[in-house]
Amino acid sequence: MKTVIHFVTSAAGFFSASPSSQRSLIIEQTPTDVQILNHALTLKHLEAKLYHDALENYTQAQFIAAGFPDPFYDYLREVTFDEITHVDYLNGLIGSSAVAECTYNFPATDVKSFVEFASVFEGIGASALLGQVASISNQYVLGYTSILAVETRHNALLRQTLNQSPTPKIFDTPLTGNEVYTLIHPYFVSCPSTNPPSPFKAYPTLKFKTPPPHKTADTVTLSAPGLFYKPGQKLYIAFITLSDPVFTDVTVIRQKGHYHYQFVIPPFLNGQVYFVLTNSNKEATDATIVAGPAIIEEANPVPL
DSSP, X not given: OOOOOOOOSSHHHHHTOOXXXXXXXXXXXXXXXXXXXXXXXXXXXXXXXXXXXXXHHSOHHHHHHTTOOTTHHHHHHHHHHHHHHHHHHHHHHHXXXXXXXXXXXXXXXXXXXXXXXXXXXXXXXXXXXXXXXXXXXXXXXXXXXXXXXXXXXXXXXXXXXXTSOSSOOSSOOOOOHHHHHHHHGGGEEEOOTTSOOOSOOOOOOOEESSOSOOOTTOEEEEEOTTOOOOTTOOOEEEEOOSBSOEEEEOEXXXXXXXXXXXXXXXXXXXXXXXXXXXXXXXXXXXXTEEEEEEEEEEOOOOOO
16 A cells, blocks of 8 residues: 655654655656656756856856865866766667757856756756656666766765755655656757657746745745636645655635745755645645645754
């Protein structure tokens, strides 16, 4: 029987979520190996371009002046080489069906905002790759998971550089293709018409009305511009974990003709936390997710 983990108020209860009851990664149709590899390549193209542009736009001296002393710049050069090599490797696996690089709109405007965005995106990348591990064929799994391992090291490097815990979670969080597509599609301006269509879709986007930082017990207000809310409908926030989601209640308010969605951040969340808005407190799947994911960064002491 599937285990449903609701939010509990003790650290022991939260951390006892067993990975043996792994999250059901339900999408409308199981992607093919080529689609999974192209999903990874889509992310790798973006990351390679992100780091390449940063090295083109900012000097080593600018990184040092922004508070990122040596040898961080050299580490970034290594990461850039990793990403370019991953692109070449995946292109070789996929062949003529490989997606090409797109045109992107990165939110980075200076060194610090670049490092912050790169850290968040590396976290998304790791969760995206993890989310497809169970679906890819054995013949590709070793190379695929090797890339995943390197992705997590990139994320740890950037988190530590930003004075965040490099290892904030007991288990990394898998994301479905639809959840990943929702998070990354705002950064795409256009793609070549020859690229094969993605099997994934975007949910309505969640936007913060309460600016970060966010911490435990804060009340957070969201908007969901693409969501058609039916008055009286009960909604929930589902925090995505390796196991089934952790749910908390949502209060719907109407301000100036628009619906907003409020929730209180529960304790015991750590690191880069993903959450979705759902119409069920039993599961977070294509059938129940109405908007999101969105991301909050949390730091709470471990129960030792």
